[in-house]
Amino acid sequence: MPLILPIGYLVALKRKEEKWYFERFGFILFNKKPEKTIWIHCASVGEVLSVKSLIEKIKKEMPDYDIALSTVTATGKDVATKNLNADFIFLLPLENYFAIKYLTSYLNTKYFLIIDTELWPNLIFAAQKNAKLILVNGRLSERSYPKYKLFKPIFKKLLNSFEHIFAKSKTDAERLADILDNKDKISDIGNIKVVNIESPKSNFDLNGKIFLAASTHQGEETFIKDIFEKVSDKFDHLVLAPRHLNRVEEVFTIFSESFETSLLSEGRQTKVIIVDSFGILKNLYSCAEKVFVGGSITNVGGHNIYEALIFKKVVAVGKHMQNFTEIFELAQKYNLVFTVESEANMIQYLNTEKFENADFEGFIAEAKAIAEKPINEIVNFLKNENTDSNTI
CATH class of the missing domain: 3.40.50.2000 (Glycogen Phosphorylase B;)
Structure with a gap:
């Protein structure tokens, strides 16, 4: 860590990303302490934009929760800040077990949603200490599938940490179920990246064909x-x-x-x-x-x-x-x-x-x-889990 901190900062400085650099190590300032949150993790820009409708639906259906959103890339954070109605937006302390465990506790995170198959072991094992993990847009490509089968015991343990897995296609659901040896906690709901239907707008100025x-x-x-x-x-x-x-x-x-x-x-x-x-x-x-x-x-x-x-x-x-x-x-x-x-x-x-x-x-x-099917299914699942938790 002492070696990585200064070297990484020089790289961030060159990329003009130094402003948020120390968030990657868990040094994150919040403007308030929330009562409870739903934490959504997105790797980068594509995943960030894909959760816009999901966040809007959660805000509407579960207004007593604040939304925390983390990204791996600084560009992803910038896009999230400009486009999403999340209460807390920050860079993920990547594979920092102690920082994730502390943050989920501080934010009182009840549900931790990981978008796409971002299986970081320390992130998963730390987050599940305080929150229920849910995998959204779970996918397993044809190229990755053999590697997952080769190291099946490792990936099975990681996938088994999730309360539920929402797969983006029937094929993905079948592959994930094969690795998990359990299809009960997997749903094929479709791709949430095909949900934002907005009227096209443009202010771009470039002439010609x-x-x-x-x-x-x-x-x-x-x-x-x-x-x-x-x-x-x-x-x-x-x-x-x-x-x-x-x-x-x-x-x-x-x-x-x-x-x-x-x-x-x-x-x-x-x-x-x-x-x-x-x-x-x-x-x-x-x-x-x-x-x-x-x-x-x-x-x-x-x-x-x-x-x-x-x-x-x-x-x-x-x-x-x-x-x-x-x-x-x-x-x-x-x-x-x-x-x-x-x-x-x-x-x-x-x-x-x-x-x-x-x-x-x-x-x-x-x-x-x-378009609304996957969003509705995810939010209904969260609401049902929330009802069960309150009953208990």
């Missing part, structure tokens, strides 16, 4: 560059948003060899623009003519295409969309995704002026019909 490549990973940028060299005359701008901002310089170098390239923060209208800040994809989706969502050609498992779809954009993705099977299959049903497996496929997508069979109205209607 735009091709947006969002949430790209290493290897996908080179693929996009090769494509864009063949179709650049059809677009005024290629806007590319790498999934990880620490790769901005690398991505800039890839494109600047062939095109006039700038960073979005510079405010220049160059042929290629590299996004170097978080939180603006919604604005980019609203003004883009064509959209590719990454993590799907490189086998990462894909990223959420939902936000682009509600802006009524037919989205291009690779074949690796296993992390978002439900929304991907729903979009396929209404002809709203174009699966890319080669350069020729992508060029075909970019050259298509209009997708005649795209049914956005049908998609949005069905999405609205299923």
Whole structure:
């Protein structure tokens, strides 16, 4: 710890994250001591945004609870502060058993919700000392499943610490039940990341015909560059948003060899623009003519295409969309995704002026019909647990 503290602080200083650095070690200031809380833990930005509707529902149905929200990343905390109605927002003291145990006691945490399968052993074992653990959006990917089976005794113990597991799909529920050797505490309720249906709004100012490549990973940028060299005359701008901002310089170098390239923060209208800040994809989706969502050609498992779809954009993705099977299959049903497996496929997508069979109205209607199901089930579970606790 004495070694990590100063080295880590220098890294945080370089990233301009030093303001909240010591929260990672449990040094957190609260403006009040709550009577009781529901603590929700999110890894980063995607998970943070996915719990907005859940927090609103808890606030409405269980108003006597304060909401505490922790994140792993400083960016996640910043997005949470700007977008969520939580009472306490802070960085998670990562794998610090004593800090977590103290915080759950101080905050009088009754329920500790972990979003996605974030199985940090010290976090889990410390939190369960004072709170009931609930896993939300539980998932076990095809790639991770064999590793979990290989170390089944360890993961079984971790999963068994949860009062209940809400899986994001039937397949995930079956895999988790196999590791746990118990399906009674697992429910397949769907993906909570497909719940926020809002009217598209944008204040983004970028002129011309735009091709947006969002949430790209290493290897996908080179693929996009090769494509864009063949179709650049059809677009005024290629806007590319790498999934990880620490790769901005690398991505800039890839494109600047062939095109006039700038960073979005510079405010220049160059042929290629590299996004170097978080939180603006919604604005980019609203003004883009064509959209590719990454993590799907490189086998990462894909990223959420939902936000682009509600802006009524037919989205291009690779074949690796296993992390978002439900929304991907729903979009396929209404002809709203174009699966890319080669350069020729992508060029075909970019050259298509209009997708005649795209049914956005049908998609949005069905999405609205299923949107509230997972949120309602989670909150009803919490309310029933709360009633049982009060009875006891």
